[in-house]
Amino acid sequence: MKKALSIFLVILIALCSFVACKHEPEPEPAPAHTHTLQKTDVVAATCTEAGNIAYWTCSECNKIFSDATGTTEISQADTVVAALNHDYVEAYDSTNHTTTWVCSHNSSHVLHDAVVGQVLLTVGETMTGYETLEAAVAAVEAEATAVITVNEDVTVTSYINVSGGRNITIRNRAGADVTITDGVTNTEPKHSAATILNIQSTAQVTLTGNTTGSLTFQGVVTASTPAKRTMFTLPQDNAGQLTINNGVIVQGHYSSNGAGVIRDYGTVIINGGTFKDNAVASGNGSVIFLGGAGSATINGGTFQNNNANNSNGGLFQVSNDAGHSTLTINDGTFTGNAGKLGAVVNSYANSVVTINGGTFTGNKGYNSTADANHTAAVYCQGTFTITGGTFTGNTTGEGTKLLYDVYVNTPATVTIGDGATIEVLGPAT
Numbered sequence: 001m002k003k004a005l006s007i008f009l010v011i012l013i014a015l016c017s018f019v020a021c022k023h024e025p026e027p028e029p030a031p032a033h034t035h036t037l038q039k040t041d042v043v044a045a046t047c048t049e050a051g052n053i054a055y056w057t058c059s060e061c062n063k064i065f066s067d068a069t070g071t072t073e074i075s076q077a078d079t080v081v082a083a084l085n086h087d088y089v090e091a092y093d094s095t096n097h098t099t100t101w102v103c104s105h106n107s108s109h110v111l112h113d114a115v116v117g118q119v120l121l122t123v124g125e126t127m128t129g130y131e132t133l134e135a136a137v138a139a140v141e142a143e144a145t146a147v148i149t150v151n152e153d154v155t156v157t158s159y160i161n162v163s164g165g166r167n168i169t170i171r172n173r174a175g176a177d178v179t180i181t182d183g184v185t186n187t188e189p190k191h192s193a194a195t196i197l198n199i200q201s202t203a204q205v206t207l208t209g210n211t212t213g214s215l216t217f218q219g220v221v222t223a224s225t226p227a228k229r230t231m232f233t234l235p236q237d238n239a240g241q242l243t244i245n246n247g248v249i250v251q252g253h254y255s256s257n258g259a260g261v262i263r264d265y266g267t268v269i270i271n272g273g274t275f276k277d278n279a280v281a282s283g284n285g286s287v288i289f290l291g292g293a294g295s296a297t298i299n300g301g302t303f304q305n306n307n308a309n310n311s312n313g314g315l316f317q318v319s320n321d322a323g324h325s326t327l328t329i330n331d332g333t334f335t336g337n338a339g340k341l342g343a344v345v346n347s348y349a350n351s352v353v354t355i356n357g358g359t360f361t362g363n364k365g366y367n368s369t370a371d372a373n374h375t376a377a378v379y380c381q382g383t384f385t386i387t388g389g390t391f392t393g394n395t396t397g398e399g400t401k402l403l404y405d406v407y408v409n410t411p412a413t414v415t416i417g418d419g420a421t422i423e424v425l426g427p428a429t
C-alpha cells in the first residue's frame with residue numbers, strides 16, 4: 001500500500017512540472033472584425049433549375065450568414081433550394097379524347113396539349129394518341145419502354161404481338177374504369193393462339209391499375225362458337241414476362257381449347273387483381289396453364305368462380321414438361337372455382353409447386369363420374385410443398401362420395417408444414 005502511494009506521488013509531481021513547463025501566454029485574440037454584409041435575394045426554384053434562400057455574404061472574410069446581422073453562419077450549400085422537378089397531373093377531355101399532362105408547379109409546363117385518341121402511348125416525354133390498342137402497341141419500337149394509357153373503352157379485334165425487347169405497361173386512365181373487350185375470333189388450331197396479347201421472346205408486359213380506377217379485360221361470356229383462344233400467351237422460348245397488378249380485372253373469358261386466360265411458357269407474376277368467371281372447355285387451367293420451364297408467382301389477387309369442369313385442372317395447371325414448370329402461391333383468395341382433378345391446382349410429376357399462403361375455400365373438384373378419387377381443391381403430383389395457407393370447405397362435388405382439400409397422387413414428393421391449415425374432409429381410399 002505504501003509503495004503504491006509513493007508511485008502515485010511521483011506521477012503527480014511529474015505531471016505538475018509538465019503542466020508548468022507548458023504554461024505560456026495565451027495568443028492575442030484577433031481584433032474584432034465587423035462583417036460587411038451584402039444580401040443575396042431569394043431565387044425561387046423552378047421545375048428544372050435550383051434556386052436559393054436569402055443570405056448575406058461578408059465582402060471581407062467571405063463568410064455566409066442566414067441573417068442580416070451576421071449571427072448564424074451557413075455554408076454555400078445551405079443556400080441552395082433544389083429544383084422542384086415537374087409534377088404532371090393527368091387531365092382528360094372526354095369530348096375530344098384529348099389528354100393533357102399539366103405540371104402542378106407551373107401550368108405552362110404541358111407535356112402534350114392535344115393528343116387525340118382512345119389510347120395514349122407515352123415513350124419518354126413523347127405522347128401519341130391512337131384509336132386502338134393494336135395501333136399503340138405496334139408503334140412501340142424495339143428496346144423501348146412505353147406506357148400505354150387506355151383512356152376509354154376499346155375493343156381488340158385482332159390479337160396483338162408484343163415483339164421481343166419491348167417493355168410495355170398498359171393501364172387505365174387515372175380515375176376511370178376502362179374496359180378492353182376481347183373481340184377477337186382466333187380459330188387457329190393451336191393451343192398457343194392468343195386473343196389479346198402474345199408476349200414474344202424477351203418482351204415484358206405489365207397490366208396495372210392506375211392510381212385510381214380500374215382496367216378490365218372483358219372476355220366473351222358464353223358459347224363454344226366461334227372458337228376462342230387463350231387471352232394472353234407467352235410462347236415456348238420461356239423468355240417473355242407478364243406482370244399483373246392491383247386494379248386489373250380479368251373476367252368472363254372463354255377458351256375452347258388451351259389455357260383459359262394465360263398460357264405461360266415464360267414468367268408470370270400476379271401481385272393482385274381479380275380473375276373471375278373465366279372458363280376453359282377442353283383445355284387445361286381456367287386461369288393459367290404452365291408449360292416448359294414456365295414459372296408463375298401469385299403474390300395476391302382474387303380468383304373466383306373460374307371453371308375448368310371439363311378439363312384436367314382448375315385455376316392452375318402445371319404441366320408434366322421436362323422443363324419443370326414452377327408455380328408458387330404466396331397469397332391470394334381462391335373461392336368458388338371448379339375443375340376436374342383439382343379445382344385450384346392440378347400438377348403433374350415434373351412440376352414444382354409451392355404454396356406458402358392464401359385462402360382456399362369452397363372450391364369444387366368436380367367430377368360427375370363415379371371416379372372420385374382424383375378430385376380435390378389441390379391435386380398434387382411432382383414436388384409439392386405447402387408451408388402455409390388455409391384450406392376449408394372444398395369438395396369434390398356431385399356424384400361423388402369422397403371429399404378432399406388436398407389429394408396426393410403418385411409420383412409425388414409432398415411436404416406439408418405446420419403453417420398450413422388443411423381440413424381433411426374424407427378418407428383417401
Ligand SMILES: [Zn+2]
Pocket residue numbers: 033034035036058059060061062063
Ligand atoms: Zn466578415
Ligand SMILES: [Zn+2]
Pocket residue numbers: 047085086087103104105106109
Ligand atoms: Zn413543371
